[in-house]
Amino acid sequence: MSTISNVTPELAAEHGLTPEEFERAKEILGRTPNLTELGIFSVMWSEHCSYKSSKKWLRTLPTEAPWVICGPGENAGVIDIGDGLAAIFKMESHNHPSYIEPYQGAATGVGGILRDVFTMGARPVANLNALRFGSPDHAKTRHLVAGVVAGIGGYGNCIGVPTVGGECTFHPSYNGNILVNAMTVGIAPKDRIFYAEAAGVGNPVIYVGSKTGRDGIHGATMASAEFDDESEQKRPTVQVGDPFTEKLLLEACLELMATDAIVAIQDMGAAGLTSSSFEMASRGGMGIDLDLDMVPMRERGMTAYELMLSESQERMLMVLHAGREDDARAIFEKWELDFAVIGRLTDSGRMVLRKDGETVADLPVAPLAASAPEYDRPYKPTPKRQAVLKNDADASIGVCDALERLMKTPDLCSKRWIWEQYDHMVMGDTVGRPGGDAAVIRIHDTHRGLAATTDCTPRYVAADPVEGGKQAVAECWRNLTAVGARPLAITDCLNFGSPEREDVMGQFVGAIQGIGEAARALEFPIVSGNVSFYNETNGKAIQPTPSIGGVGVVDDLSRSVGIGFGDEGLAIVLVGATAGHLGSSLFLREIAGSEEGAPPAVDLKTEKANGDFVRAEIASGRVKACHDISDGGIAVALAEMVLAGRFGATIEGPEGAGHDWWFGEDQARYLIAIDAADADRLVSAAGKAGVEARRIGIAGGATLTITGHGTISREALRIASDGWLPAYMAGKAQ
Amino acid sequence: MKALIHITLKPGVLDPQGKAIANALSNLGFGGIGDVRQGKYIEIELPGRDAAAAEADVASMCERLLANTVIEDYRVEIVDNS
């Protein structure tokens, strides 16, 4: 190949390579890379692919447990869920694309995470989504909410995977950087997991799925010499999703996976053909020769550079056992998908690309992967905050009035308007629908289930990254526990500002420390995840948002519980200690107008003791309803139980319980509904287990009555909770 | 006045519908089908405006609501139907 290169340091810089990185690239090649090679270096060494700023810290996270089959590093995490089955899951961000074009950005985010999961052999059984938007009164917010929700639904509904849960909150710090984190959970036979490790010299490299177009080739490169103005305007920066093709790709892949033709398989996600081929080769210590003329193309005159960097969706790369090409081709043709042999594995240890008969790139695989940059960025720990004392609570408003006001705030109101746009029942196994603590999906043809939830409380992480990181994991674990599931493992999606800023890096380091501590204490390892940095606009970063997605197993679905009061006369028991912690609480923010104060501390020993006690009670079949206590404290949790069920409740707090008791956000707490006759046994059993528990009331009637503080009707609560989001989206409320 | 608006995907943007239509047509036995692109066609009655006013209004309607200018182009034609 010609070794003359027109690549200048400026062009390298436009590709996001630092001068040092450019030098290292030249050393590795022993010459200056050409444009195609530069493009490959730039994506392989990008933050997205190389995790260069986060690696050092991610390594500190606990990733192992007896039930972990495959931890971080593959396309998704894999855990053993018994009966010869494995759950495969991951969460990923699609923040920036969703801000640029909310519908397509969110839709392709869902498409991407689905591929990460079915590329490992799993049939996806559930989608979740964690959404963060700017202030409701920000000019763009309404449009972004409408587009993102429609896009998530548009993709998931069409492919036929139920979207069963997630979260959605609003804060001005997201005005210029919304967060769209999508999670997929799949199920596969434990002994039929597929990995992305290439093997077998001479084995064919296969491209399947959609054709390659000039989709999403990243901005910096637009300026580069190779493109004339015309091709510039030809190049869409936004990718359009095709869920129909993804559905065909899913079925075709699972059909092929039922045979033994596949050696390795990897979806083409960000940095499409480059990272998929490179990662497969480097994982297997192989070389790879690709003939780019064989790549199915959507447009004429595509260059090697464009083919390697295109982010066209709904594509997969596979290595097959030599000789099995025709069996595989037959399957993909039945599903009307492109199928092309585009190369072979070699023992050269190099990636060699050919186009129009000549070599257009020739790179050593191992050195490029091995010497990917890794930074130990300087960081400044977030200063601790003062605790907020109960007397700071604004008592000028009654408990019931405050509750009604809280129930119609953007963060606490019902997200029904969102999940009703998602098909959350398709596949016929949704036992626990959206609206509860964790969604519960029956494992098809069994009486067991998977529970899944996503959680994070960004205002806590902002106030104290370590405690906030712990709390995100603890709340996730608690939500799984509250439906009676055994929490097994988590995936994380770490959304932060620029790692080049010491305060942001300090938030990141602190959050990772907290997440790690909680994951260890709760035996809740991290098996997959994703980091999204640079979520900031002119120097103002988002609230640090480490979304935690958790999966657990329900051993007997007949004993799993929801949050609603289903019968009159049930006793209501509060599990866990209440000190009335108001710092960084929603009561303080929404009623007193202050975002001050340290967040509630998470005592992981208590968390575990309380959770294990509650789970055992649910497993015993005696519990009728259970809800964890989080945002808004006891009062809000009670209101949610009243709304989800058929009855109100009459509650009595301890002597002199004030706003801090009703709205404080102390951790490790649950509300349980149980037969009145059984309540005293429950309380004393708790005592024996060293768990604090007290009867606080009884279910029944059509109102929520808080003795000494008045009454509010279910109807008034329903109007407050269900009313806000639809009214807001219709342009009425704000 | 009446506005006739064509909204089409920018060149190079994937058109899943067009692709599916092309396949369906060949499955129906129509040979030699090239590229198929599907767009929107919108007609808006604009009583009591002159052509210039209509033109201006419709342009901003497209920018603000009718077209997704990140991936779509639009073309407006004003006809007198009085």
Next chain:
Amino acid sequence: MKALIHITLKPGVLDPQGKAIANALSNLGFGGIGDVRQGKYIEIELPGRDAAAAEADVASMCERLLANTVIEDYRVEIVDNS
């Protein structure tokens, strides 16, 4: 050849999209909006056909697939783009 196809709802057929667009436009503060109708605009490349053949093919494509003639009308225009 290239076929430019307009598919529009027959008069009297309910048009939820058109209705919604009209509402959205008034919410955006555009006054005096009359009837709004949304249809489809499809472009099909038809290499190696003459105008007459293209015309005939496209008519039957519309009849058989592109339009639902119970509720939709279609209009075809053939242009030479060679």
Next chain:
Amino acid sequence: MKAAVIVFPGSNCDRDLMVALKKSMGRAPHMVWHGETTLPDVDLIAVPGGFSYGDYLRSGAMAAHSPIMNEVIRRARKGVAVLGICNGFQVLTEAGLLPGVLMRNRDLRFVCRDVFIRVERKDTVFCNRYGEKQVLRIPIAHHDGNYFIDEAGLAELEDDGLVAFRYCDEAGTTTDEANPNGSLANIAGVMDRTRRILGLMPHPERLADPALGGTDGRPMFDSLVASLS
């Protein structure tokens, strides 16, 4: 009863429907790929929900031209019972087996939730296990469920009693609030003149199992088994 479930590219309720049929039939129905041109000898042809061909162009339009549909139409004309659910309903209207069309929902949004529908007549192979005017709680999940037909067509449906289900409130009243998608006359399902072809937007197969929170969908499949065995 012997049954076949047609599977199109993009169908995604085919398994759900198979499971529900199996519960009532005691054995699995045939799953028939859209590319086939023949059907086994069956008493019921079921067209499932989903997004055949991505719902591109018009929901159900492309599936209506799949090779298997010629055979489905031929059998239907011979009196074989045909059930189309959600996307299946859209396919049957596009194929001309049922009158009317399903337009985009009134508010343009996809909607997935339980609704109430009223059984308009029970003397059919589909509904004989339901009560007269029984009110059912059944999930819907669609973007294009807004039933439309011209005046003459509507008059004919009403006069000949071909409306199978209407959206209603819990008490059985057909109010506008209870209409989730803007369907004309709150129509949730219609039959052809022979009353052996039914299309409906709600998903009875999704609420035929107590574990999923209800069984109001189950009697439809029991009715079919009772009358077609």
